[in-house]
Amino acid sequence: xxxxxxxxxxxxxxxxxxxxxxxxxxxxxxxxxxxxxxxxxxxxxxxxxxxxxxxxxxxxxxxxxxxxxxxxxxxxxxxxxxxxxxxxxxxxxxxxxxxxxxxxxxxxxxxxxxxxxxxxxxxxxxxxxxxxxxxxxxxxxxxxxxxxxxxxxxxxxxxxxxxxxxxxxxxxxxxxxxxxxxxxxxxxxxxxxxxxxxxxxxxxxxxxxxxxxxxxxxxxxxxxxxxxxxxxxxxxxxxxxxxxxxxxxxxxxxxxxxxxxxxxxxxxxxxxxxxxxxxxxxxxxx
Numbered sequence: 001x002x003x004x005x006x007x008x009x010x011x012x013x014x015x016x017x018x019x020x021x022x023x024x025x026x027x028x029x030x031x032x033x034x035x036x037x038x039x040x041x042x043x044x045x046x047x048x049x050x051x052x053x054x055x056x057x058x059x060x061x062x063x064x065x066x067x068x069x070x071x072x073x074x075x076x077x078x079x080x081x082x083x084x085x086x087x088x089x090x091x092x093x094x095x096x097x098x099x100x101x102x103x104x105x106x107x108x109x110x111x112x113x114x115x116x117x118x119x120x121x122x123x124x125x126x127x128x129x130x131x132x133x134x135x136x137x138x139x140x141x142x143x144x145x146x147x148x149x150x151x152x153x154x155x156x157x158x159x160x161x162x163x164x165x166x167x168x169x170x171x172x173x174x175x176x177x178x179x180x181x182x183x184x185x186x187x188x189x190x191x192x193x194x195x196x197x198x199x200x201x202x203x204x205x206x207x208x209x210x211x212x213x214x215x216x217x218x219x220x221x222x223x224x225x226x227x228x229x230x231x232x233x234x235x236x237x238x239x240x241x242x243x244x245x246x247x248x249x250x251x252x253x254x255x256x257x258x259x260x261x262x263x264x265x266x267x268x269x270x271x272x273x274x275x276x277x278x279x280x281x282x283x284x285x286x
Contacts, residue, residue, distance in 0.1 A: 010039040015199040015266055016186035016243075019047025019088075022203035023260040025096055031264040032162070033103035041157055042266075043193070044107075045165040045186040046096060049075075051088035059084065066128035066137065072238055074142070076126055077179045082141040085179055089166035100162055108161035110152050112170040112177040118185060119147035120169035120178045143178035145169055145185060148192040165189060183243035191250025198247040199269045200240050201260035206275035207232055207241060219272075222280045223248055229277075244277045254278055 015032070017023050025046070032042055052075075056063050061084065064076040077085055093109040100107035110117055120143030128135045156163040167182035183200055190198040209216040211234050221229055223245060233241045237257075244255035258274025259265060268274070 010041060011035075011197070012041045012193060012195050013197045013199060014043045014045060014186050014190040014193065014195050015201065016045040016182055017047070017260050018202045019049040019051060019092060019182070020203060021050045023047075023050075023201065024265065025092075025260075026099055027263060028201065028260060028265050029096060029099040029107075030103060031266045033100065033105050035266065036105065036162065043153055043163045043165060043186075043189055043195075044096065045167070045182055045189060046092055047167055047182040048085065048088040048092050051091045052085055055084040055088055056081075064137070066126050066135075068127055069129045069134060072242075073235055074126065074181075075179075076137050077141045078139045079141065082177075082179065086168070086177065089168055093164055093166055096164055106159075106161040107164050108156045108159075109164045109166065110156065111166065112168050116170045117149055117152050117165060118145050118169035118180065118188060119149075119172045120144055120180050121146045122171050122173060122178055141176070141178055143169060143171060143180055145180055145188045146172060148188045150189075150192050153189070153193065181239055181243070183240050184246060187243040187247040187250065187252075187255075190247045190252045195252055197254045197256065197270070198244065198252050199256045199258060199266060200243060201258055201265050201269065202236075202240065203259070203261055204237070205259045205273075206257050207237060218275045220276050220278070222278050224280060248277060248279050 017025055017028055061080055066076055067073050097107040122143045124140055126137040126140045153163045167180050167185055168177045169180045171178050186198060205214050206217040209232050240257055247255045255277045256269045256274050258269035262268050
C-alpha cells in the first residue's frame with residue numbers, strides 16, 4: 001500500500017469510531033464538521049457491532065465470538081451472519097450520513113465494489129482457543145486487508161464529501177465483500193493516505209494500565225515500549241493497539257486511542273486526552 005502525500009498544510013486525518021453501544025457518533029460528527037469547515041480533511045471509519053447485535057436478536061441468530069490462540073477476540077461471520085452484517089453496516093452508515101446532513105455536509109459511504117478502497121484476503125477458518133484446546137470454525141466471511149486504493153477517498157474529498165468507510169473490503173479472490181476489522185481498516189487508510197494522524201475512538205478513555213481504573217490511562221508512549229503496552233491491552237483493546245502500531249509502521253506520525261463519549265471527542269483526542277503513540281519513546285509508561 002503506497003502512501004499518497006496530499007498537498008497543502010491543513011491537517012489530514014483518519015478517525016475511527018466503534019460500533020458498540022456507548023459510542024457517541026453524534027458528538028463526533030458535529031466536531032468533525034467544525035474541523036472540516038476550517039479546512040481539515042478527514043475520513044471516518046465506523047464499526048457496526050451494536051447494530052449487528054440488534055439484528056441478531058431480532059432474527060434469533062446467536063452471535064459466535066472466538067478468542068484466537070494469540071488472544072485476539074473476533075466474531076465468526078458465516079453466510080447468515082454476513083447478510084446481517086451488511087445490513088448493520090448500512091444502517092450505521094445511513095445514520096452517520098443523516099447526521100452529517102444536519103451539519104450541512106455530505107457524508108459519502110464507500111462500499112466494496114468497482115473502484116473499491118480496501119481489498120482483503122479471506123480467512124475462511126477461524127481458530128478458537130477453548131479450555132486449552134484449539135477449535136476450528138470453517139466458512140468464515142472475514143478477511144485481512146492486503147491492499148488499499150485511495151482513489152475513491154480523493155474523489156470524495158474533491159467532490160466536497162466526507163468519506164465514510166464501513167468495516168468491509170472486497171475479497172481479492174472473488175466478487176464477495178468480507179468483514180474486516182474496523183480499527184485495522186482505519187490504520188490501512190491512514191497509512192495509504194500519508195495522513196498526519198490516526199484517531200481511534202471507543203467507549204474507554206484510552207489504553208489503561210489497570211482495566212478497572214479509568215484514571216490509569218497511558219498518556220504517551222513509543223513503539224520501543226511495545227511489550228509493556230501490549231501487556232496492558234485486554235479484550236478488544238488488543239486490536240486497537242495493534243491498529244495504532246500498524247499505522248505508525250506505515251508512516252503515520254501519531255496514533256491516538258481516546259474516548260468517544262466526551263464532548264468534541266476528536267478535538268479532545270488531538271488536544272492530549274487519551275493515549276498518544278509515536279514511533280519513538282515520549283514518556284515512561286510504567
